[in-house]
Amino acid sequence: MPKPVLSVLFIAIWAAAAVQPPPQPARAGNASLVVRDVTLIDGTGAVPRPHASLxxxxxxxxxVVPAGQEPxxxxxxxxxxxxxxxxxxxAHVHLSGGPWTSAADALRRTxxxxxxxxxDLAGDDRETGDLARAVLAGEIEGPSVYYAALMAGPPFFSDPRVLASSLGFEPGTAPWAQAVTPETDLVRAVAAARGTGATAIKLYAALDAALVRRIADEAHRQGLRLVAHATVFPAKPSDLVAAGVDMLAHAAYLVWEGSAPSPDYTRRAFGDFAHVPADSPAIERLLESMRDRGVALDPTLWVFAEGQKPDEATALRTPWMNAVTRCASDLGVTIAAGTDDMFDESRDRLPLLHRELETEVAGAGLTPMQALVSATRGAAHAMGLDAVRxxxxxGKVADLVLLDASPVDDIRNTRRIRVVVKDGRIVGGVRPRGRR
Ligand SMILES: [Zn+2]
Structure with a gap:
């Protein structure tokens, strides 16, 4: 019976390989660069430090030294x-689904x-992985791309989006879009997901609490992060938190903590916002357990409030998700800003992340500093990148932006970009002529 022995050996080697550090920048920047006498807002939430040199x-x-002491x-x-x-x-984009060149152009402009x-929280990881590779290889200028492979229960695999992202595979069998049931061999399924180059698994829909926990345990054992929609029916938000998910996406879905799960996963954005107050004890307990277990919240406020057509729930949903995001932030939950899109020239000439930060402040009532942290330390933490980004x-990767006004005074000043530095290399900047 040599085969099982080999499998065990293979799994052991795989598990050992799973503790590699996250991808490092492949391209050296200028051998040395000094930004002299700048006001440093370092992303930790610390007060701005004037007259610093990086x-x-x-x-x-x-x-980081006082101005005048730089080498x-x-x-x-x-x-x-x-x-x-x-x-x-x-912390929440979707790159794939269109022509590769359009995605590459969007990355350049982002x-x-x-x-x-x-x-990237799921799509066709053949395309997403190649975009990630092209950035690392210097074939295109773009942000570093990290991505997830999707898992969901079988009912999800009639969704047209998932079929489009799995071309060439029977629905539910692509390594980046797998249907899972209690019978699934999760060691193999997670290994297949990991083989796409993903650093995370994204749980989408139609999973129960027991299966979520088994996926979480195996994903973490193989060195992957776990991201989930904030409800995946029938698993509730608290089931996901208890299972050890690293990040929950879409603040509006947290409402399902206060009511019975829907049998129809497509109803996830239509929770009972009228009868489950964002400051109810059930929601507060949930947020406290997120804080205590280190589960980040990716609220995606802008896309629900303004980025899509209003629906019958918009009027109640928007204030609810704003309020719950504010509660989460006040209670000390890590907020990780995400757009659920990335870049859309028809809506904004700058990346949509600027809009998300503006909504965090104007809608949810976060301070500009809290919003900035959600797109810096908070997002990096949610992605498992604390040590590098x-x-x-x-010691951190030298990715930075020089602005000509303070985002702590007004979060809209993140748009006032003078210079962008990636991996220690000046890669450009834009001079916005105002919104849109
Ligand atoms: Zn998404």
Whole structure:
């Protein structure tokens, strides 16, 4: 019986390989770069630090020193009257589904608009993976691309979007879009997902609490993150939190903690907003357990409020998701900003992440600093990238944006981009002429 032995050996090697660090930047920047005498907003939430100099070496932040104490460098950027923030991170995008060249162009413009990393939460990972590779190889300029492979119960696999992203496969059998049931061999299924180059599994719909827990355990054992819609029917939000999911997407779906699950997963955006207050004890308990277990919330406020056609729930849903996001932030839940899209020229000439941050402030009532942290340290934390991204501290990847006004005074100032630096290399910037 040699085969089972080999399988066990293979799994052991696979599990050992699963503790690799996340992908590192492949391209060296300028050997050294100094941004001299800038106001540093480092992404940790700390108060802005005026007259700081950022020292960048080999694509990483080497040091932060008082202006005047910086070492000589190959390139010095005068930071006077500028504000340095970490490169922004969109923790919820979808890149695939259109022509590769359109996605590449959107990535190029997203980077120029200040976004230096994105998290693709499911699609056709053949295309998404190749875009991620092309960025690493320098074939296109773009943010670093991290992505998820999807798992859901069989009822989901008649959705036209999932069929389009699985061309060439029987529905539910593509490694990046797998139908799972209690009978699924999850060791193989998670290994197949991991083989796409994904760093996470995304749970979409039609899964119960027991199966969610088994997927979570196996995903984490193989070194993958787990992201889920905030309800996946019949599993409730608290079932997902208890299972150890790392990030819940769509604040509006948290309402299902307060009512019975719908038998129809397509009703997920139509919860009982009228009878389950965002500050009810059930929701507050849920948010506290998210905080205690380190589960991030990716609220996607803008897309529900303004980014799609109003529906019969919009009038109640928008204030509800704003209120629950504010409660989550106040209670100390990590907020990870995401757009559920990324870039749409017909709506905005800059990446939609700027709109999401504006909605976090104007809609949910977060402070501009809290909003900024949600697209820097918060998003990096939700993606498992704390050690490499999200803040401008020594050792972190040198992805940063220089603005000519402070985003702490007005979050709309994230649009006032002077320079974008990726991996320690100046990759450009844009001068917005105003919104749209
Ligand atoms: Zn999405």
């Amino acid at each position: 020292v960048v070496r080999d694509g990483r932040v080497a040091a 000589p460098a190959d390139l010095v950027v005068d930071g006077r009257d500028l504000y340095a923030i970490p490169g922004l991170i969109d 980077l120029a608009g200040g976004v230096t990393a994105v998290y 999200g803040t401008l501290e020594p």
